[in-house]
Amino acid sequence: MDITAAKTFLAVIEGGNFVAAARRVNVTQSTVSARIKSLEEQLGKTLFIRTKASCDLTPAGHQFHRYARSMVRVWEEAKHQVAVPDGFEDTLIVGGQYSLWNRLLLWWVPAFRKAAPTVALRCEIGMPQRLMREMAEGVMDLAVIYQPEHRPGMVVRELLKDQLVLVSTDLTIPYKDNYIYADWGEGFRTMHAAAHPDLVTPALTLDLGALGINMLLNNGGAAYFPERIVQPHLENKMLFQIEEAPHFPYPAYVVYQEDFASPAIMEQALATLFEIADQSLKGDLPKPFWM
Template identity: 30%
Template structure:
């Protein structure tokens, strides 16, 4: 099964339109249609329901999405690993939740680039459950998440504690004057959410709920409002007076952990890379 077929399937599943998929892939619409038909013939199932006016994924199509993403990632991993072997470099496959990439991992990757010239990086984003499974299965060398699993085969190391500050697009606010009517609730997990609910029990319900800190940041910068954001993510906007700390608001925190296989043959490289986190608390 060719990887191009899976890539075409994913693009059609994203756009639900053969023409839009063809424009994104820089191939003809007929080529897209032919690839999907070939993939359906190989699998022996229909992936899209073409009977309605708008294209729709079948149950088989929905199930294929996860497998297609995994197969494409594994192919990229294999291509890179084979390619770098001739350059005497070591491939380090890293996975993380999206919100952790935004907060600390971008800077960490730059430090690895500057200090570990013999490392080739391959990164991806997963859910917490997928991160645990992918490390245990050897797909990922190292993963970053908020709540590590307690599994005997895994080593867990705390690499950072991320402070979460209440910030607003309006200056000179405090909890007494900030009624949180324009508050955006960001999901930082049950431990932070329960603290927030208890301490703000008399506040009106949040107007918006968002799972990613960066999405909430971009939203309030454009529309106005307030949200709990990682200090690292908000720092630049605080310095430029686009965001303002609500000084008397409680400060929460999330700990970030690295997990990797205890018997990983890359344990030495992983430990060296982890050392480039400057300190546990930012």
């Protein structure tokens, strides 16, 4: 049996059906069906109960699930070791959401490189769904995201207690007159709807993460952003916090492989990450280069 079949099997579980799995692994639905059929023939067991809307695991499918995860993880670890650059002992693959690279992970990279100079780093950026999928497949070793999923074989720890605050470029203008809706996920949408029932249909909605600050600074307006990210702009009076507006908790989490092949390296990565997170919350990191 090949690793591609195991990855396709996991994609069906994560996506819920063959159509979603096809999008995840970038093949046609018929290819997904053929791979699963071949896998079932090799195992001599039916793995999924198929309906028009979904695919549910059979008892045999549940049993095979943990083996598929292990196979993919071992394969990815083998690729990691084979691909280690000359002069390095290991490679660590790290991912993060867009807003968590700014004022956090970008400062963690040099800190970790200094602490572990013999470890090569591969850094990626992406949406939480893709990062969690790559973590589940063993393609990624560590991810920093806002709303993680708890999955077998992964450890989830709160990294920092951030909060979303309402800021504006001009306090003389009522924020409701130039409000921009920055979408920070399902939890934020629920809290926002309860706190601002009159702002449910804004003229402009952004789903750009921290990049949305550029829109705000260049064009003016008011919007919610993580306090950790806007703090330098508040200090130099480019942005102003609207004190009477409610703020919303927005913690970030680190997710990592429980059985990472090199525990000492993961321990060093986490230690430096929590150190940088603490500095970020205290405002002790250097100012952004453009300031």
